Amino acid sequence: MIDRRLIREQPEVIREALDKRGMEFDLDELIRLEARRRQLLAVEELRAKRNELSKQIGATIKAGGDAEPLKAEVVEVNRRIRQMEEELEEVEALLERRMLELPNIPKPEVPVGVDEEDNVVVGQQGEPRSFDFEPRPHWEIGPALGILEFESAVKIAGARFVTDMGAGAALERALINLMLDTHTRKHGYTEVLPPFLANERSLIGTANLPKFEEDLFKTREGLYLVPTAEVPLTNLHQDEILDGEELPLCYTAYTACFRSEAGAAGRESRGIIRLHQFHKVELMKFTRPDQADEELEKLIRDAEAILEMLELPYRRVMLCTGDLTFASCQTFDLEVHFPGMGKWVEVSSCSQYGEFQARRCNTRFRMHPEDKPQFVHTMNGSGLACGRTMAAIIENYQQENGSVVVPDALRPYMGGMSEILPPLP
RNA sequence: GGAGGGGUGGCCGAGUGGUCGAAGGCGGCGGUCUUGAAAACCGCUGUGCGAAAGCACCGGGGGUUCGAAUCCCUCCCCCUCCGCCA
Secondary structure, three states: OOOHHHHHHOHHHHHHHHHHHOOOOOHHHHHHHHHHHHHHOOHHHHHHHHHHHHHHHHHHHHOOOOOHHHHHHHHHHHHHHHHHHHHHHHHHHHHHHHHHOOOOOOOOOOOOOOOHHHOEEEEEEOOOOOOOOOOOOHHHHHHHHOOEEOHHHHHHOOOOOOEEOOHHHHHHHHHHHHHHHHHHHHOOOEEEOOOOEEOHHHHHHHOOOOOOHHHOOEOOOOOEEOOOOHHHHHOOOOOOEEEHHHOOEEEEEEEEEEOOOOOOOOOOOOOOOOOOEEEEEEEEEEEOHHHHHHHHHHHHHHHHHHHHHOOOOEEEEEOOHHHOOOOOOEEEEEEEEEOOOOEEEEEEEEEEEEOHHHHHHOOEEEOOOOOOOEEOEEEEEEEEEHHHHHHHHHHHOEOOOOOEEOOHHHHHHHOOOOEEOOOOO
């Protein structure tokens, strides 16, 4: 959420941001509502009058006088208050709803663009692997090796699910452990194993609600399956005032992630790139505003460190304004080269949100007890998406005979296994 | 799930429907004292909106009343006991 003051004081900043994102939004309505809300604040004068008269009534009764004329006066004042309050409530409710639908303002350094075509590659590590045979996509290799099953997943749940089997399950678990161990022991993050279901308030906090409900799975009880660990982690400190000396707070969490992928029908339908359930180790930080850029860079480096340990060729992409997610003010994607698919695929998305989410979660900090609390900055990134990383390994480490070599860094996590071999005929 | 008991400021904890934004204590901040620290003593110490006056907030929402932290309804959460359960 954006500071309301901006709406009355610098609406042009918001208008420019909406233009850059290429987003339709009735900003004038918002400005009207905010102006009306301000007018209706005059009700406070009437409330002051009521408070004053009520005090007089109390004093009069205590003194044994007749309070009836005063009471009649308050009844009249109350009638006027109720009238104004009715409209005020209406205006505030609508204003609140619209505010929650207003996207974040991109940072000035974000390249202006329309869609992913305008994203900018800002770094690359390693070169796409060359093969002396035709590399195959992971959805051919995995099932052939018996480590990825689509048929059983369809029986259990339906389309867009996968079953990891045998060495496949071990491989994904090894990835989770490698990532968590590295982030906690080498990068200084605190490990969290949060709830995988979250309530409406928390989803509003991260800005998945109210606008993107159709992307989520909802339970009968009104809870939502988390689409990412960002949701529980960002809501860890709802309604708290943190000690500025303790910032940045750095958390990492493994969670399953659930996305209904409504409207994504047909896109990336093969393999395990887009599923209803996937697994991810997330990195998340609460920082002071002045630390944000530096901490985001470190967070991205922490995610990249995993790719380097796995010796996967990757590049870093800065998203343009048109490709930014709703809540983000700056996002960098990490893309790994998939030789079987013949393209770069996102395995991590690292974003900072400024105070956008912190306002919604009401997470603040102060440096000294006498300071006014101010909003923290939040940021997060995949460190990394496990399923996609596993697919990247399958494609990058495939051998001509159909086997997959286990990256060195994962072998200690797989009982020393160095290669996943096809089942004997 | 059933029965009972509770949710008050950073924490603990008072609070007869009227001058309660809320006693007291702890903690924190500032000061006196001290070579320094501790102890003692004194003062200050919630958040939001607003230029200010002021308004709002005692788990959330609604109601009764001239007036609600105090009464009523409802939801949520916590504790105890019972049941069920990985």
